[in-house]
Amino acid sequence: MQVVSTIAEFRAARRGFPDLGLVPTMGFLHAGHLSLVERARIECGAVAVSIFVNPTQFGPNEDLARYPRSLSRDLDLLREAGTALVFTPTPAEIYPSGFTSRVEVGPIGEVLEGAIRPGHFSGVATVVSKLFNIVQPSRAYFGQKDAQQCAVIRRFVRDLDVPVEVVVVPTMRDPDGLAMSSRNSYLTDGQRAQAPVLYRALSAGQDAFQAGETDAARLCLAVRGVLATEPDLTVDYVSVADATTLEELQRADRPAVMSVAVRLGRTRLIDNVLLDPLIS
Ligand SMILES: Nc1ncnc2c1ncn2[C@@H]1O[C@H](COP(=O)(O)OP(=O)(O)OP(=O)(O)O)[C@@H](O)[C@H]1O
Numbered sequence: 001m002q003v004v005s006t007i008a009e010f011r012a013a014r015r016g017f018p019d020l021g022l023v024p025t026m027g028f029l030h031a032g033h034l035s036l037v038e039r040a041r042i043e044c045g046a047v048a049v050s051i052f053v054n055p056t057q058f059g060p061n062e063d064l065a066r067y068p069r070s071l072s073r074d075l076d077l078l079r080e081a082g083t084a085l086v087f088t089p090t091p092a093e094i095y096p097s098g099f100t101s102r103v104e105v106g107p108i109g110e111v112l113e114g115a116i117r118p119g120h121f122s123g124v125a126t127v128v129s130k131l132f133n134i135v136q137p138s139r140a141y142f143g144q145k146d147a148q149q150c151a152v153i154r155r156f157v158r159d160l161d162v163p164v165e166v167v168v169v170p171t172m173r174d175p176d177g178l179a180m181s182s183r184n185s186y187l188t189d190g191q192r193a194q195a196p197v198l199y200r201a202l203s204a205g206q207d208a209f210q211a212g213e214t215d216a217a218r219l220c221l222a223v224r225g226v227l228a229t230e231p232d233l234t235v236d237y238v239s240v241a242d243a244t245t246l247e248e249l250q251r252a253d254r255p256a257v258m259s260v261a262v263r264l265g266r267t268r269l270i271d272n273v274l275l276d277p278l279i280s
């Protein structure tokens with residue numbers, strides 16, 4: 001496994017790999033990340049993983065400074081997972097002085113997470129488009145846990161004719177249903193015990209959908225009812241939105257994503273499930 005930190009080194013190392021899958025990450029790896037690496041290795045033969053805590057996707061009052069980091073453990077996990085190349089750039093390598101360009105994705109990046117984190121998806125789209133240009137993968141792998149991020153990336157790849165196939169991998173969960181996430185490490189024991197309510201709530205919504213309910217307001221009520229059983233939690237949103245455009249739906253009569261975002265103390269957690277009328 002080669003570990004490089006500069007764009008020039010990466011480009012030199014990349015020459016040995018005609019077909020490369022890319023897994024972009026912010027590090028502090030868990031089994032969810034490794035499921036992306038495994039899928040990329042099977043489908044592309046060789047995998048590159050980037051580890052970069054991207055400052056431009058964090059708002060001024062967000063957790064950039066305290067975001068968890070564990071590079072040497074991450075490298076051990078990636079070596080075991082059969083990764084070929086790891087790219088660990090510094091912020092100055094990605095954003096040298098004088099850098100001013102941004103990728104803007106429009107309304108899809110302004111709802112849900114984008115409404116609460118203004119500028120977040122422009123930061124994500126900008127860094128992902130840089131990573132695509134540096135790595136030049138045939139396919140890039142993203143987790144369904146960040147459903148809006150997946151939709152945003154699919155949007156700019158389509159809009160800008162980026163020659164990369166975007167692959168979305170199902171959410172890996174702990175046995176109690178909590179979606180794995182680097183930010184779960186912020187939770188106290190008490191908060192960790194409450195966190196599985198997100199998936200219980202989404203599952204209640206999914207059960208109602210499978211029983212024939214398509215009214216989005218009623219589906220959201222079913223989710224909110226379960227979330228309310230944990231009084232310490234503050235709900236940012238419960239949403240039923242078109243799976244491709246993320247426009248809010250009144251009726252779940254086409255492929256939709258039902259998502260929740262909550263705050264437990266200072267920690268924000270997100271999760272989602274897909275509602276597909278064809279496979280309910
Ligand atoms: N539980 C999971 N299952 C599958 N993929 C995941 C999971 N968690 C994260 N990913 C994916 O891994 C990639 C890198 O994500 P990132 O490094 O931000 O990790 P994260 O656990 O989502 O962290 P955070 O807590 O910051 O949201 C993203 O495409 C993300 O969707």
Ligand SMILES: CC(C)(CO)[C@@H](O)C(=O)[O-]
Pocket residue numbers: 024025026052054057124127128146149
């Ligand atoms: C895709 C990504 C690596 C871009 O910084 C990040 O948003 C993440 O880890 O999901």
Ligand code: BAL
Pocket residue numbers: 057146149
């Ligand atoms: N996994 C999403 C990246 C972020 O929350 O900034």
